[in-house]
Amino acid sequence: MGIFDKIFNRPPKPGKPLPVTDDSFELEVLKSSVPVVVDFWSSKCPPCQVMGGLLNELGPQFAGKVKILKLRVEENPVVTAQFQIMSVPTIIFFRNGKMVDRVTGLIPLRPLKEKLEQLSR
Numbered sequence: 001m002g003i004f005d006k007i008f009n010r011p012p013k014p015g016k017p018l019p020v021t022d023d024s025f026e027l028e029v030l031k032s033s034v035p036v037v038v039d040f041w042s043s044k045c046p047p048c049q050v051m052g053g054l055l056n057e058l059g060p061q062f063a064g065k066v067k068i069l070k071l072r073v074e075e076n077p078v079v080t081a082q083f084q085i086m087s088v089p090t091i092i093f094f095r096n097g098k099m100v101d102r103v104t105g106l107i108p109l110r111p112l113k114e115k116l117e118q119l120s121r
Contacts, residue, residue, distance in 0.1 A: 015059030017052065020069040022078040028069060030097040035119045036067045040083070040090040042074055047106050051089040054109055058116060065120040093119050 017039060020028045029036045039055055041048035052070065059068050073080045073088055083092060083099075093101040093115060101115060 015061065015063030015068065017055050017059055017068040017070045020071050020076075022076045025071070025076075025079045028067070029094055032067055032094070032097070034065065034067050036069060036094040037116065037119065038092045038094065039068070039070045040073055040080065040085045040088055040092070041070055042088045043072065044074075045088050048089045050106060051091065054107075054112055057109070058113055061113075062116050062120055066116055095119065 020038065029038060037055070039048075039051060041052060055068050055070075062068070071079060073085055083090075087104050089106065090102065090104045091107070091112075092099055100119070103115070107115075
């Protein structure tokens with residue numbers, strides 16, 4: 001295995017937010033056996049980059065307890081419309097396939113961590 005394979009083909013770190021799409025949403029979110037957080041984001045949204053950074057930071061602490069996923073709204077219109085995403089970033093928290101909480105806009109690190117802790121119980 002070459003150096004580039006070692007660098008670029010590494011498995012994702014535990015807890016790192018992973019992409020989800022219109023096609024994989026039902027399996028990854030609605031049928032998940034663990035609670036799920038979905039970050040609805042856009043590549044043209046600076047606050048979305050901040051939210052993504054916060055979820056990247058917190059993700060490893062919740063590995064195995066909460067699945068953290070990212071859905072890019074421009075590429076996934078079906079789920080975006082289904083959950084009436086009108087503004088990004090929007091974070092939706094799911095337990096047993098049902099939405100249990102929702103936040104639109106930036107949320108500071110401490111309240112975000114508290115929401116993840118509550119979800120993981």
